[in-house]
Amino acid sequence: MIAYRHTLEGISPDQLKGFFVGWPNPPSKEAHYRLLEHSDAIVIAVEERSERVVGFITAHTDQVLSAYIPFLEVLPDYQGRGIGRQLMRLMLDRLKDFYMVDLLCDEDLQEFYANLGMRKATGMMARNYERQTGEKLVE
Numbered sequence: 001m002i003a004y005r006h007t008l009e010g011i012s013p014d015q016l017k018g019f020f021v022g023w024p025n026p027p028s029k030e031a032h033y034r035l036l037e038h039s040d041a042i043v044i045a046v047e048e049r050s051e052r053v054v055g056f057i058t059a060h061t062d063q064v065l066s067a068y069i070p071f072l073e074v075l076p077d078y079q080g081r082g083i084g085r086q087l088m089r090l091m092l093d094r095l096k097d098f099y100m101v102d103l104l105c106d107e108d109l110q111e112f113y114a115n116l117g118m119r120k121a122t123g124m125m126a127r128n129y130e131r132q133t134g135e136k137l138v139e
């Protein structure tokens with residue numbers, strides 16, 4: 001069974017393994033934990049039997065009008081079971097009172113988000129690849 005939780009209570013960095021698939025310089029599990037801690041809203045999918053985190057989604061907001069969803073990921077072995085869709089549904093519900101909810105995605109994922117009620121848009125982005133690990137600038 002998969003449980004969907006809205007807090008990190010009872011979760012440790014050791015339960016966050018295997019994410020950021022395909023990233024050349026993925027963040028450590030500690031950096032992953034920090035980004036979850038500092039997000040305005042999170043939903044994590046936890047496999048109850050193993051207590052392993054198998055999916056997560058984060059959002060940042062201005063607390064007034066806008067929300068942005070930077071991360072949604074389900075571990076490869078757990079994909080295709082409806083977990084990603086459920087994480088998005090729960091996050092969109094959390095964000096339902098905001099005027100705008102935005103995210104960036106590859107074209108082949110637009111259908112996935114369209115099926116959840118989102119609309120296609122164009123966007124822009126900047127990336128500082130030297131900072132991809134999320135390592136702290138000052139310890």
Ligand SMILES: CC(C)(COP(=O)(O)OP(=O)(O)OC[C@H]1O[C@@H](n2cnc3c(N)ncnc32)[C@H](O)[C@@H]1OP(=O)(O)O)[C@@H](O)C(=O)NCCC(=O)NCCS
Binds near residue numbers: 083112
């Ligand atoms: C995208 C992702 C979160 C989807 O999670 P998931 O748990 O595998 O998705 P679900 O099982 O909930 O799929 C729900 C529906 O979306 C469809 N879907 C899933 N991934 C899709 C994709 N890449 N493109 C198109 N449709 C997709 C599924 O076929 C399913 O459709 P169905 O109900 O008709 O069977 C997951 O593939 C993932 O983590 N990918 C790598 C990271 C990533 O790309 N994140 C998104 C960043 S914008």
